[in-house]
Amino acid sequence: MTEMLFRTDAYARDCRAKVLSAGPEGVVLDRTVFYAQGGGQPGDTGWLRWTEGEGAQEMPVANAVKGENGTVLHKPAEGAPLPAPGAEVTAALDWERRHRLMRMHTSLHLLCSLIPGAGVTGGQIGAERSRLDFDLAEPPTKEWLSERLAALAAADHPVGEQWITEAELDENPGLVRTLSVKPPRGAGQVRLVRIGPDPAPVDLQPCGGTHVRRTGEIGTITVTKLENKGKQNRRVYLVLEE
Incomplete structure (x- = not known):
């Protein structure tokens, strides 16, 4: 198995590691600092660097995905x-891109908090623009959502995690907002992002992705567009202004 350092x-931004294959x-x-694509969050990009003979070598990493076992x-x-x-290598992230994805991911959780009770039917996190789809007949206006998101980001709320058992999650099904992606099971515990x-x-x-430490890191986030994707499906787009 690969030790996934981003989980802790x-x-x-980088780590020393040994090549297994x-x-x-x-x-x-x-071991790695690279997040593997999943749950709507793209895989990280960056570089693997090592010395071969007397020369320095570099492999640009185009994506990180889940492998076997x-x-x-x-x-x-x-x-x-x-x-x-x-070989011993240094695994180094494209940190600017990763941090933007972390800011976006936390923003989407804030968006969920503004539309309580509506299940999330799909979503995609991007460095420039992200979206969530809600099982909802009529969403709030984009102006209302943008204003509330700005206030939540400016409040500089702490972002942390806690762990519960799978049995505790079963007893609290309302914690799961995503209808299309279920929390990973099999380890006995489930990570919650708070x-x-x-x-x-x-x-x-529940969430297995990467997030900022405080909402004040998000910066200016704006809801730019609402789309009707079906009778009970409303798509909300977010962009980072900086």
């Missing part, structure tokens, strides 16, 4: 050199 520290399908490391596949850019199995103080959080829901 989403702000780790390497091929055109991807490079598997014993709990591994992460670091997919090489076309034509990039591959490190040899057993925004706001523990006794009365702004938002609390």
Whole structure:
């Protein structure tokens, strides 16, 4: 298995790692800071760097995806050199892109808090624009949502996590907002991302992705568009202004 360092520290930008296998399908490391694509969040991009002989080598990572048996596949850019199995490498993120994705992901959780009771039927996190689809007949206006999102971001709420058992999640099905993506099971515990103080959080829901530490890091977020995607499906688009 790959030790996924982003699960304990989403702000780790690089790490030293050992190559377990390497091929055109991807490079598997014993540990990584790269988030593997899933749950609507894109995989990280960046670089693997190592020394071969007397020269420095670099493999641009075009994407990170889930591999077999709990591994992460670091997919090489076309034509990039591959490190040899057993080599020691530095895995380095495109941090600016990752941090934007973290800001976006936390923003989408805030958006969920503004539309309580409506299930999320789909979504996509992007560095420039993101969206969520709600099982909803009539959403609030984009102006109202933008104003409330700005207030929640400016309040600089802490963002943390807590863990509950799968049985506790079954007893509290309302915690699950996403209808299309179910929380990962099988480990006995489920990670919840909490925004706001523990006794009365702004938002609390299962999530395996990466987030900022405080909502003040989000910056200016705006709802730019609402789309009708069906009788009970409303799509909401967000953009980061900076």
